[in-house]
Amino acid sequence: MSAEATNPGNPVAPVQAGPPDLGEVSHRKRGRPRLELRGLRRIGRAALLGPAPRDGLPDALEHVAKVHRTHHPDADLDTLSRAYALAESSHRGQLRKSGEPYITHPLAVTLILAELGAETTTLTASLLHDTVEDTDVTLDQVGAEFGKEVCYLVDGVTKLEKVDYGAAAEPETFRKMLVATGNDVRVMSIKLADRLHNMRTLGVMRPEKQVRIAKVTRDVLIPLAERLGVQALKSELEDLVFAILHPEEYATTRALVHAHAARPDPLAAIAERVRAVLDEADIDAEVLVRPRHLVSVHRVRLARGTVTGTDLGRLLVLVAEDADCYAVLGELHTCFTPVISEFKDFIAAPKFNLYQSLHTAVTDEDGAIAETLIRTHRMHRVAEAGVVALGNPYAPADGSEPAAERPAAGADGDGGDGEDGERVDPTQPGWLCRLLEWQRATPDPDTFWTSLRAD
Template structure:
């Protein structure tokens, strides 16, 4: 059976539903969710179904919680779902001794308290029937419609007899795919896991730890990403109690000691805030939000000795968005704000729908009180996340509807969920390429371990959601999938960048794509791939092409990784030809670029080699890269200078360090007619400084004079053209 039970002989540490409510004084105690009485429900369930015009006594808690959020909801589907679930599970018992029906009832109550609509609650009551009884999905569809059938199917486990050790990862894969079309699938799974964790009790210690480990690595991150904080925080505390019993007990003692104190700084500041807002004419509730166990533990690790204000935060609830900023202004005017603690998640919501203003105020005794400011609707979403969004398929604007056009008839067999977040879309994409259950399972845990998401913008106005730490490689695979193998460079915020560049929230990324359909990813890209989609796609290509992976065209000494080579090509003009350069090839129409390792200019003797994308790279004949490519059997292409004598060249200036040197050098370059395309200055070493300039010249004939002008700058003792001398690498 899917719902695990407890054995009273080895109890798991008890964690209150509202974690600190058991020990917090009345002044800081928040209203806890009602706990379901399993024994009373068990007795009610054993009485069997009641008359058709009455609701069974056993679902009284569910109805009360549901009506609090949806007073006009039709309760008939719940009555019929309970009757079917109770009769199907009749005779089945949990290990703790209660009738099995108490589990789906408890799961449904959790969702009802969060504000789930009727369809979700109906499916929740039935969520174990197909898995554990003779009820079929077809029967569910016939009696309750396609949406309920879809939700029940989404949370139904795959059989171990069919999948063996792969049953758990493949069940999660199936569940995530279903969630991609309807996030309510995961809502039911999270509530199911919460109740099972509450009653985990006595399973063997190793089984407790295994289940808690999966909850920590998979379910809690999913609850965070779906914004269901009410479930996430309780799951965190339950996992904490099982996996870290000593730290849990120490934290419990800290909370109990704080509760015994007579003076509560949070209550004092809350009353001061109420007075400030009253005088300002702002209607607001000021509540105390005790921290849950894991939160207290984290704060203790961060701050060391805890003081009274560290055990909770103040929550200010208002009616409108504008009132949030009004509250903020009053608090910052009348109290001492801690400016570094201010965050605006209203203007820029988190990727999991969370919105609030965060700030903090300092007390005269030095204690800092954290404050959350949000509307009542924001608070509902902060607690319940996607559960608060209701039915994404309801007609019109009724988010609680369970019937109506489109509810049971997905268009063209597709279910386009408007609530699907970007991270879920990415997960669904890469899971399709995961070759086996083990790879999927390990990669899923790695992916979910990434705490934050950033948003980057595309030049076409679109956006990409990526995990924090993602690079241009990740952006390429996030936008183009496996077509990203042909990516040859990027511009970040309008500037050329290597594909290894780590992106920041708000960056604009333009990905530069080659035209060769047979393009290969570089092996080096794996070092910069942060997302599963990028890593799996690159690794799969390398696995199917042993010894493959785009090799470097030039020696490694000047960073011949693919993204850097191609970045240089895109510093050129249309068609891949360097701006101002005129080079002709013995293959008419071929795109040409000048190699960055030796930056040939007229009248240098030159030769060419074909590289990815049908481009010919032009080198000086004495360049060490030429000998390297000839030794590998690369085809040499005849090239010659055309009529234009404009050129681009890279020069290295060696100098002694002194004040004003950089300004004098750039002035000398400008006076000699050179335009600086890019410049880098290495950190001084033994009072010596190395400058590297890429310059555009209108006429290559002016290069000697420009180099002399640079040498004449006081402190400069040598100027030379770049010429890599590093031995060529041995490629696999």
């Protein structure tokens, strides 16, 4: 269940965590469209009217479906429509403190995943992710209606009952979730989107509960988002946690960013020069100024003691092919003064979390340094969405068994280790295999939970 939503007897509402426009700031700082926030308002209004269909699609699903179709034009929307109908009817009568129907939470989680490009099976499970935990719907019903994969994903994110596990419920729930992720990484992508929406709406919780949830997010879920490469979720989670756990530093950093926003952006001028250089070299490229999120600005300030206008963002150059990345690099290092110590090639040697990009920094004639990322459009999608960008990584091309029946990561014969000790198969990375082996050797829930959060 959402950490801040429950039945009418104990309802809690979605209200902003931290300053009132925190969610808006975090979206603007990464330069992404405000589709999600506008979509949530539309979803909230539609959900109040119930599941009445129009042209075969419930009103509340229209925005989700539109976003989903931009990534998957041939997606089966009938499956999503049936999942919404079950979720809406089973959650009917459950409210958030704002008075909105509880269905707005699974809809918001589904929209987050749709914007990252998740495929239909993941979105179906995200619509249903709280039904088994909070309603009379059973896993058998979910499996019968939507199949084994959806049933597995819903089970993977369903919390264990405190009535049965007492104080061990939270650590054992995370243990269960990790094991399920070993079979299917989409389990954790749903959990991360669920936590992101909960963090966005954490403001009505008691301060001590906000702090407790923020610390678990910082200690466990943000590192997992980093490991799975879901940078878009990780960045916003970091800013939301920052606002709750370090409100003074957050306010200082936010004021610093706002102060610079009133001045001309030096990166915009450098970006214009880069466009001219690449146009002259006949390289088809998109050059963007990519603002840093607030935690990233805070880290720069701590490392350098001061922040200039060029420190508040980086240049992002997007091209079509891998070879174009190196052509762009050559032009930049020829026409600008490169900062050689800043060069890193994550295309030839990708990071453990699928990330690929060229990193460099160049200096203009005024001495301003512009950190620059160079990648293809495909690399950019993966950099933002990580494993979510894989679509359905378990879709059998040869009639092999579905994801829920595969052996867990770390089982004998799975994949193989790359040179850096990570699994070649991105759905079963080496760090996850090692984590699962460790949790099997740590049966005590308190020891498991303490070590997981510390390490």
